[in-house]
Amino acid sequence: MDDLKLTSEDRVLILGATGFIGKRLVRELAEENIKMRILARTPSRAKDIAPKGTDAEIVQGDVTKKETLEKALEGIHSAYYLVHSMGGKSLLKNTEFAEKDKKAAKNFISSADKTGLKRVIYLGGLGEKGEGLSEHLQSRAEVGNILSSGKASATILRAAVIIGAGGASYEMLRYLVERLPVMTCPKWIRTRIQPIALRDVVLYLVGCLKNPETAGQTFDIGGPDIMTYKSMMVQYADARGLAKRIIIDLPFITPSLSAYWVDLVTPIPSGIAHPLIEGMKNEVICKDNRIDEFVHIQKTPFREAVQAAFAEETSGPGVTGF
Ligand SMILES: NC(=O)c1ccc[n+]([C@@H]2O[C@H](COP(=O)([O-])OP(=O)(O)OC[C@H]3O[C@@H](n4cnc5c(N)ncnc54)[C@H](OP(=O)(O)O)[C@@H]3O)[C@@H](O)[C@H]2O)c1
Structure with missing residues (x-):
């Protein structure tokens, strides 16, 4: 257990630091004075993420290019894996995302085994295993399994929709x-x-990085409110002080049709919208709250989360990426 404990000398690698969650994570780790190395496909996009004065190195790397990973992992104690390759404008191009993500996770773990990484922390999706699980959620679970198969001790967090400015589902x-x-x-x-x-x-x-007892464990994480997608839309409108929304469910609407519709009405590309909408058939509720034994936080109610996200969204340019 001792070697799983992060010391002030240890450096942490962040993969996916330019993403929705990665950006905020880097800022929080900086607050904690944790030494970082950021792996980015395009380093110029990562240069302003860590606050000035933070000990955060930036290295060029790509999880689909194994040769870039060993160097990035040299001397690293723990790593956050916040990468996925879903996206793009066309549905056809994205049929490949699961295969790509699987290969990327294998590249990462085989490189990590060589460099002696102690811990990896991954954020995947909630949803019960089985045939009915959407391709996106299956792929997220598969990546978690691959990351758990290496010598590094893996902590897997599983979440449903994350409420924050710039998150695709939000x-x-x-x-x-x-x-x-x-x-x-x-x-x-x-x-x-x-x-x-x-x-x-x-x-x-x-919290998981700071508590070595979370190593080797999988945790469900969720907010204090459980609702249906329909109720989430109604509650969003209420939190924002909008007029009551009328929502009609029609059984014949397919995920593809909905994705094209989302593509028309919102800036979210159908390549992201389709797998996310397909995942809406799966209930995504925490099955246990074991995480509370290890990491103590005051859970934010949905209403406050929406208001905070909206405030951030409207506070300046370039927050959302959409
Ligand atoms: N957003 C949610 O509501 C939500 C909910 C539950 C779980 N999660 C999980 O949280 C994790 C992070 O999601 P997110 O919403 O933050 O994603 P995101 O905003 O789309 O960010 C994805 C990150 O992955 C990087 N990336 C993609 N392909 C890469 C490659 N080949 N090599 C290196 N980096 C690569 C991207 O870098 P570039 O800047 O180079 O593109 C970006 O930094 C995922 O595992 C996701 O399943 C998210």
Whole structure:
């Protein structure tokens, strides 16, 4: 257990630091005076993420290019793996994302085994295993399994929709509810979900790094409110002081149709929207709260999370990326 404990001399690698969660995580780790190394495909995009004066090195790297990983992992104690390759404009191009993410995780873990990484912390998705699980959620679980198969001790956090400015699922919710007073939605609108505030996710990620007892464990993380997707839209409108939304569920609407619709109404590309909408058929609720024994945080209610996200969104340019 002793070698899993991070000391002030140890450096932590962040993969996905230019992303929605990674950016905020880097800022929180900087507050904690944790030494960092940021791996980025395009280093210029990472240069302003860590506050000035932070001990944060930036290295060029790509998880699909194994040769870049060993160097990035040299001398690293622990790593955050916050990478996925879902995205793009076309649905066709994205049929490959699961395979790509699997290969990337294998590249990472084989390099980490060589350099002696002690811990890896990964954030994946909630959802029960089985045939009914969407391709996106299956892929997230598969990446978690691969990361757990190496010599480094893996901590897997599983979350549903994260409420924060710039998150793909949150932005889909925001644009739809802000723009449409009346909506027709697929039947999965009745599925239950346990959203979580971005701030809480970041605190759990940092808390796990600081507590070596979380190594080798999988935790479900969620906010204090459980709701259906339909109720999430209604509660979003209420938190924002918008007029009551009318939401009609139509069983014949397919995920592809919904994704193209989201593409029309929101800036979220169908390549991201499609796998996320397909995942709406799966209930995403925490099955246990064991994380509370290890990381103590005050959970943010959904209403406050929406208000904080909206405030951040409107506080300056370039926050969301959408
Ligand atoms: N957002 C949510 O609501 C949510 C909910 C539950 C779980 N999660 C999980 O949280 C994790 C992070 O998600 P996110 O929302 O922060 O994603 P995101 O904003 O899309 O960021 C993805 C990150 O991955 C990097 N990346 C992609 N391909 C890469 C490659 N080949 N090599 C190196 N880096 C690469 C991107 O870098 P570039 O800047 O180079 O593109 C970016 O920094 C994922 O595992 C996701 O499943 C997210």
